[in-house]
Amino acid sequence: MDRKPEKRITLLWFIQASIVAGIVSSITTGILSVFNQGFSANVLILFLTIGNILAAVHTVYRYRSWKYEIKKDHIYLEHGVLVKIKTMVPFVRIQHVDTQKSILDRLLGVSSVVVYTAGSRGSDVSIPGVIPREGEDLQDDLKNRAVESEDRDGV
């Protein structure tokens, strides 16, 4: 059964994307104003508008692309807008599982579940926007499955 992050995580993603858009717009406007020898507020507003529209579109696609599933013997994650990433993490390879909450996460009342393996990109396996209680259940569940197969870490 596919699962998706909680919808409210999109707010956090949009804020992040919007901040990036803001920074990029300011820099571009800055460079332009040096070339044109003059700062124009209209240009900045234009860039910010385009940037925020792009941020919103990106957030929508980002949310659409996200899904994860706890399968019989592995975790399956699928996400990514520009680069679509599908990850399979076998339970036997799980080293440990964290739940994390950033300040914004806490405001939204969600947390992330981060799964570590001995692989080089183990910490890339992170499930955002999980309701904290479910997150802890998930953490316990994964931890138990990992323990069943101890000493098989492939290192």
Add this chain to the structure above:
Amino acid sequence: MKLSRLTIPYTGLKNLSYIFFVLIFSGSFSLREPNIGSLTIISVTVGALMALSFLWSYLTWKNYSYWIDEDTLRIKQGVLRKQNRRIPKKRIQNVDIKRNIVQRALGISQVKLETAGGGETEATLSYLEFEDAQRLRRQLRQREKQEGSIENENDEPIYKISDKELALLSLTSIDLRQALGIIVLFGIVPSFFGGYLEEAEISLMVGTSIILVTLTILTFFSSIVSTFLQYWGFKLYKKENSLEYERGLLNRSEGSIPLNKIQRVTMEENVLKRMIGYSSLKIDTAGYSPGESMEKGSEAAIPMAKKQKSMNLANDIAGIKKIELESIGESAKLRYTARYLIVSTLIIAALFQTDTGVKLEIISVLSLAGVSVIAARLKWSNKGFAAGKNHCVTLNGFWNRSTNFIPYFRVQNLIETQSILQKRLELASVDIDTAGTGNLLNKTVAVDLEKKQAEKFREEVFQKFKQSLK
């Protein structure tokens, strides 16, 4: 057990040489007008520094001890800050013994231990008597509770570099891409300086040519010499449960890696090696992997052997069998051609813009297009993948072709990626993540498979991975 007593004078002098370097540097200012006063100050400082340096070396030596306690290596060290370390024997990946030329004369050596995780060497013991170092390595290699088993010390190496192989290895260690770069520079530089050359009566062109040629020769020469020194007398032994190598003319290295820690085997053949039908083998453990650093790169591997011999050795070491590789997606050719065409167009456009005298002739444009098609074709044909019986295989690279073999039971994660550009051509890549590939530039990826191929490959690798756990 203690470190060698010779450690005291050796490290004492070594520390001192650093200090002297600083002193000479600063002294050269104050000694311009020598007088009795300044000379006394200098000799007193030097004397005090020497005493301090040797005292420190002595204290370090005095406070350092190591021993093997059942299945754990224990190290106690530290003068001001005490440290007590326990490293389980079964967690140790590689053990290396290094001796530079001075250390060889003194009969001491450095022992380096690698465990999984972390980029740095886990423990470095500097310095042990050479015999002690070898004994320590043997003890660490022995599996739990096997102290009594007698090692067969004088068995034959499974591989020993021959003079011919060493010569060929040194000569093919150069990277042809550098030569190609130089040729391209030759093409561009004169056109850049075209205007000035006439004024300077061509001497500039001769000048740049001489510099470029000298640089090329120097780079190639240093690469040849360093490879020669590094691999002189290379020997590889296969012991009960580990591989052991020794090598080096001036600086000797020897070491061992447990066979049950092998994460990946890589067969490398650059263009030159392919032309003469040779290849080399490299082995990754979770302790370190090729490409991590120059020196660490090719430990415990086969530096140079005829392709067939390499394959046989790979089979001997890790049970690797020759396997027919599958081609990657047809449409990848299109992708590479487009990529090269765009890059070459941009270069031409830039040259054209900067008014360097490059003329847009139809013939040069056509030939660039031709080169792009051929280059793309070569890139495509030097890629492949396969899900073998015990290993999954990926092949990448024209200039430096490398074939990676990963045993299924080493797989950590499987990651399939598809960028927007790949999506258009219905391509996808599969990244096989192991604990060995800590270096992100050194991943094992099957690039640009057809979407269906990629899905099938990922599923197949996963199924075989599951079987391998049983």
